Amino acid sequence: MRVPGDDASGLEWMLFAQSGLLTWGQAATELTPAKVRHLLASGRWQRVCRGVLRAAPDGPFTLDQQWWVAVLAAGEGALLAGLAAARAGGLRGTWRYESVDVLVPHQRRAADLLRRLPLGLPAVRVRRVRHLAAADHQRGRPGPDEHGAIPGGRGTVGAYR
Numbered sequence: 235m236r237v238p239g240d241d242a243s244g245l246e247w248m249l250f251a252q253s254g255l256l257t258w259g260q261a262a263t264e265l266t267p268a269k270v271r272h273l274l275a276s277g278r279w280q281r282v283c284r285g286v287l288r289a290a291p292d293g294p295f296t297l298d299q300q301w302w303v304a305v306l307a308a309g310e311g312a313l314l315a316g317l318a319a320a321r322a323g324g325l326r327g328t329w330r331y332e333s334v335d336v337l338v339p340h341q342r343r344a345a346d347l348l349r350r351l352p353l354g355l356p357a358v359r360v361r362r363v364r365h366l367a368a369a370d371h372q373r374g375r376p377g378p379d380e381h382g383a384i385p386g387g388r389g390t391v392g393a394y395r
Contacts, residue, residue: 253298254289257306261287283307283350295355297321304334304358307350313337313366316359332356340364 238246245264248256261270270287273279280288286306288299295303301322305312314322316335333356340362351358 249289252306253296253302255282255299255302255306256287256289258285258287282352300355301334303351303355304336308336308338308358308360309342311339311342312360313371315361334358336360337363337366 236250238250243264245261248260248264258270265273270279273289274281274287277291278289280290280292282288282303284307286303301314301318304318305314313319313336314334315337316333317325317329318334336358338360342362
């Protein structure tokens with residue numbers, strides 16, 4: 235994706251920061267629900283899974299998009315973890331398995347993403363954690379600002395930290 239210009243809207247910056255993906259809630263804060271439904275019906279946007287949208291027509295997902303789908307589908311407070319987080323931070327190489335690990339707060343029930351995600355995306359393992367101090371978060375690319383907020387988004391999403 236190209237870097238948005240100085241006059242870009244919050245939606246354009248959010249799509250840039252999240253590799254062209256966003257939640258329904260994030261889209262509804264920037265656009266009316268009717269406009270979001272129109273973009274989906276016209277084929278300009280695509281519903282990836284429940285609550286996660288892609289601002290592009292059908293096509294293969296990039297590696298960054300696969301990670302964002304996993305984190306956004308896992309919900310509020312989700313963090314990319316394991317090998318996927320290391321790769322997002324710059325680790326290079328090839329591995330036998332392409333699964334994505336996501337951490338969610340312990341008080342939340344771990345989402346069963348295996349049934350919700352479309353075919354063709356790597357398997358997602360969701361793990362609940364009781365405590366993960368902010369000092370243990372590593373900020374990778376792209377990520378939320380220093381307060382954990384996605385530009386133009388609702389609430390915080392701890393992706394790529």
